Amino acid sequence: MREKSLKLLVTFHTTAGAMSMEKLCKRQEIPGRLIPVPRSITADCGMAWCTVPEQRSIMEALIAREGLDAENLHELMI
Amino acid sequence: MIYLDNAATTLKKPDAVIHAVVNAMQTMGNSGRSTHDEALAASRTIYDTREKLAAFFGCPRPDHVVFTANSTEALNIAINGTIGSGDHVISTDCEHNSVLRPLYRLEEQGASLSFTAADRQGRINYEDFARLITPRPRAIVCTHASNLTGNKLDLRRIGTIAKAHQLLFIVDASQTAGVFPIDMESLGIDILCFTGHKSLMAPQGTGGLCLREGVEVRPWKVGGTGVQTYLTQQPVEYPTRLEAGTLNGHGIAGLHASLSYIESVGMDAIRAHEEALTRRFYEGVRGIPGITIYGDFSTFDRAPIVSLNIGDLDSSLVSDELSCTYGIATRPGAHCAPRLHRALGTETQGAVRFSFNWFNTEAEVDAAVQAVKEVAAE
Structure with a gap:
């Protein structure tokens, strides 16, 4: 397994929400990638945007500004 | 075809x-x-x-x-x-x-x-x-x-x-x-x-x-x-x-x-082409004896469709003739629009529908007009 580090995860209600996040982050060169939602956050399936915790304020601003379908933000060692 | x-x-x-x-x-x-x-x-x-x-x-x-x-x-x-x-x-x-x-x-x-x-x-x-x-x-x-x-x-x-x-x-x-x-x-x-x-x-x-x-x-x-x-x-x-x-x-x-x-x-280019083909076909068939065209052609701000009948010929037979003899694909009969067929008076006869697309050409339209003329003349 790869070495774990603290990550910031954004979860979504829909796949479309996750895809819109990925697209906006790529456009704005915000680092990160989509990963399967870790089961310690929710037993549900789906995708999460995974980035570094330092991006929290940027992510929150992006979600608010773009009206993204984000469910929650989590910090997690993965 | x-x-x-x-x-x-x-x-x-x-x-x-x-x-x-x-x-x-x-x-x-x-x-x-x-x-x-x-x-x-x-x-x-x-x-x-x-x-x-x-x-x-x-x-x-x-x-x-x-x-x-x-x-x-x-x-x-x-x-x-x-x-x-x-x-x-x-x-x-x-x-x-x-x-x-x-x-x-x-x-x-x-x-x-x-x-x-x-x-x-x-x-x-x-x-x-x-x-x-x-x-x-x-x-x-x-x-x-x-x-x-x-x-x-x-x-x-x-x-x-x-x-x-x-x-x-x-x-x-x-x-x-x-x-x-x-x-x-x-x-x-x-x-x-x-x-x-x-x-x-x-x-x-x-x-x-x-x-x-x-x-x-x-x-x-x-x-x-x-x-x-x-x-x-x-x-x-x-x-x-x-x-x-x-x-x-x-x-x-x-x-x-x-x-x-x-x-x-460009959608405008596509629409202009289809409108031109529709107009060409309509002008080509409208004067043929025995032809009835359905719809409002006072404007060509319309979908690229011309539906017609030849005399009292069964629209299914006309469409089949166009397909088998001329290699022209059309749709005959009732068009899943029962209320409109009743309004047009085509409930029994149906209608032969010609519908055009970006990839159709003037030559194809002219061939279709000629085919309708020949079938109507029989």
């Missing part, structure tokens, strides 16, 4: 569409089911297509573009998901069975229906809408253009009536999406239903509905969504609410390519 049955489905697709479908079938996994490269390729293509369609139709949000297999499925979702027992719905005589049958079934369940009548040229009287509004009006459901005559309806005018009476406005754009600009916002459309395989030049099995923000549609289909697994009900968020099951990612990849193609060629 000369293919003039484009109102049923466009046969010739842009090469880019075919390549996109083949590429998708070789590379795409299942959208929303994982985050490996193949699944993400599907998710990205599908989301990009939502964005393109939202821009194309003036839909406020990409996540309010919902994919279906075709217009019929989209209309069933829209009509059954918003109208209930006790509601009153206004529609028109110009509708296809994809609108009529969902409405008739709701009527059996307690909804009431009224229809604006069409005249012998398939035209409706817009003042009828206001007259048909009852104490419990819920929605106006109508086509943008008749699949039988090609007559276009004035969506702006109907949308204004719907808005004035706070009615839901559901539009069937099967015959116009891809050729005529449709802006949901400015036309006051709440739900726009479209299919991919006609003027959008995409594969069969693609289509969808675009929703105005705030419109609540009950899902009829529930199931796997790739999200919220332990929720016992279908998730409430769009588009997932209305998209249970694996989407047609391969077809949607083709739709993505067809939208790009239309953008590159």
